[in-house]
Amino acid sequence: MAKGKRAAAMAENRAKLIRAAREAFATQGYADASMDELTAAVGLTRGALYHNFEDKKGLLWAVVEQIDGEMAERLRIVREQAPTLWQGLLAEGSAYIEMALEPEIQRIILLDGPAVLGDPSKWPGENACLDITMRTIRALIEEGVVKPVDVEAAGRLLNGAALSAALWVAAADDPKSVLNKAVDAFRELASGLLRKAV
Amino acid sequence: MAKGKRAAAMAENRAKLIRAAREAFATQGYADASMDELTAAVGLTRGALYHNFEDKKGLLWAVVEQIDGEMAERLRIVREQAPTLWQGLLAEGSAYIEMALEPEIQRIILLDGPAVLGDPSKWPGENACLDITMRTIRALIEEGVVKPVDVEAAGRLLNGAALSAALWVAAADDPKSVLNKAVDAFRELASGLLRKAV
DNA sequence: TCACTCACATACGAGGCGTATGTCAATAGG
DNA sequence: CCTATTGACATACGCCTCGTATGTGAGTGA
Numbered sequence: 001m002a003k004g005k006r007a008a009a010m011a012e013n014r015a016k017l018i019r020a021a022r023e024a025f026a027t028q029g030y031a032d033a034s035m036d037e038l039t040a041a042v043g044l045t046r047g048a049l050y051h052n053f054e055d056k057k058g059l060l061w062a063v064v065e066q067i068d069g070e071m072a073e074r075l076r077i078v079r080e081q082a083p084t085l086w087q088g089l090l091a092e093g094s095a096y097i098e099m100a101l102e103p104e105i106q107r108i109i110l111l112d113g114p115a116v117l118g119d120p121s122k123w124p125g126e127n128a129c130l131d132i133t134m135r136t137i138r139a140l141i142e143e144g145v146v147k148p149v150d151v152e153a154a155g156r157l158l159n160g161a162a163l164s165a166a167l168w169v170a171a172a173d174d175p176k177s178v179l180n181k182a183v184d185a186f187r188e189l190a191s192g193l194l195r196k197a198v
Numbered sequence: 199m200a201k202g203k204r205a206a207a208m209a210e211n212r213a214k215l216i217r218a219a220r221e222a223f224a225t226q227g228y229a230d231a232s233m234d235e236l237t238a239a240v241g242l243t244r245g246a247l248y249h250n251f252e253d254k255k256g257l258l259w260a261v262v263e264q265i266d267g268e269m270a271e272r273l274r275i276v277r278e279q280a281p282t283l284w285q286g287l288l289a290e291g292s293a294y295i296e297m298a299l300e301p302e303i304q305r306i307i308l309l310d311g312p313a314v315l316g317d318p319s320k321w322p323g324e325n326a327c328l329d330i331t332m333r334t335i336r337a338l339i340e341e342g343v344v345k346p347v348d349v350e351a352a353g354r355l356l357n358g359a360a361l362s363a364a365l366w367v368a369a370a371d372d373p374k375s376v377l378n379k380a381v382d383a384f385r386e387l388a389s390g391l392l393r394k395a396v
Numbered sequence: 397t398c399a400c401t402c403a404c405a406t407a408c409g410a411g412g413c414g415t416a417t418g419t420c421a422a423t424a425g426g
Numbered sequence: 427c428c429t430a431t432t433g434a435c436a437t438a439c440g441c442c443t444c445g446t447a448t449g450t451g452a453g454t455g456a
Contacts, residue, residue, distance in 0.1 A: 010434070029313075031229060034412070046413085047436045055414070115227075115313035119369040153363070153376075153383035160362020161355040161387070168354045171317040178351075185351035189359070192390025208403065232443070245404045248445070 014052050014062075016042040021063045026104040030060060030112040057116060064113050065125055071099060071109070072128030079136060086145055086194075089136045093162045093186045096129065100166025101175065110163060121156070130159050137193075146193045154193060161189055212250050212260075214240040219261045224302040228258060228310040255314060262311050263323055269297060269307070270326030277334060284343055284392075287334045291360045291384050294327065298364025299373065308361060319354070328357055335391075344391045352391060359387055 020042045024033040035046050053059045078095040082088035134155040140146040165182035172178040218240045222231040233244050251257045276293040280286035318325050332353040338344040363380035370376040
């Protein structure tokens with residue numbers, strides 16, 4: 001029964017490397033993160049890295065997948081706690097904007113990810129955040145609350161608006177007041193999807 | 199009067215390097231563009247590069263400034279040709295989406311630029327595109343066509359939506375039909391800013 | 397004509413990535 | 427219980443790239 005000993009150790013090391021990579025990529029950026037330092041920080045060498053992952057890019061893939069999954073889960077919870085679908089959509093947008101304030105998400109998911117791995121919409125897990133937004137919009141159209149727009153188009157543009165807002169807020173000198181303006185503007189834009197004005 | 203001989207040659211070489219950099223950065227991406235190859239392609243060495251620009255990043259700055267200026271000029275023309283301000287705003291958005299189809303703009307301005315140089319809103323020239331959008335929105339508010347929203351917030355979110363749409367279109371298998379959907383959705387979202395629905 | 401400047405080339409060192417090779421513990425089989 | 431094999435990881439090497447320090451020759455002013 002001592003069969004899983006090596007597999008367990010390997011999973012442990014994979015997790016350690018991903019944890020270290022999240023830290024390094026978030027603080028130094030992908031390009032400036034040294035694989036030697038990163039692996040040494042958790043008591044390993046680059047040997048472990050190239051054995052567990054394809055290459056440096058492969059490690060970024062793993063990190064991105066993990067963070068993306070966490071974000072999707074958080075958005076799901078926010079949406080489900082809202083009293084109506086429409087308010088859920090708005091809450092999702094706000095939550096997304098606020099999440100992008102976190103340096104880890106901002107740097108890895110919003111900046112380096114697209115630059116290194118290409119268009120996020122083609123990431124495996126298919127950008128779980130977008131998926132959730134689209135599902136909500138589809139339901140709202142069926143409810144008759146939202147105009148019969150193209151679901152994917154609306155979802156992507158809403159996400160893009162939220163993303164832009166997030167980057168703006170993150171770079172602002174006074175994030176708090178800017179955050180309010182951004183969320184307000186997001187709601188105004190989103191209301192353009194409504195069948196009739198509120 | 200043969201005073202400008204060296205200065206003229208220098209300006210020439212600067213231009214050549216920027217041209218080569220636009221080509222290299224657009225096709226290979228910033229990280230994978232070799233400065234040796236890039237300079238050799240125009241008959242120079244890295245010596246010229248580090249003399250004319252601060253470093254590799256400095257060359258990217260120069261390229262970004264040039265492209266940004268061109269984009270702003272194109273958007274200005276589009277806006278001025280529209281019959282009304284509101285239609286000008288929509289036309290700007292569409293034009294922006296279409297511009298992001300160009301690999302050069304997509305790769306350099308939308309992907310590598312933010313990742314390497316940081317938040318575009320803090321670029322010198324202050325992101326001329328955004329500036330134009332904001333001016334238009336301000337005018338529309340004064341006309342009473344648009345709700346009294348925060349100008350910067352609305353401008354940024356609109357730009358973000360357009361950018362997202364552009365990346366989507368660029369990565370699509372069928373850019374043409376996707377472009378239509380994207381532009382439609384953009385108009386719907388933008389209409390959320392209107393004082394009364396159209 | 398001569399000294400000086402400066403735009404650019406050349407030479408050098410440091411560091412990073414990817415791969416080929418080595419090593420030792422964990423398993424499987426007899 | 428002993429041995430062979432696997433596989434996870436470490437070590438060592440080569441190649442490339444960036445940035446800088448130094449060299450050089452054409453242009454410039456007196």
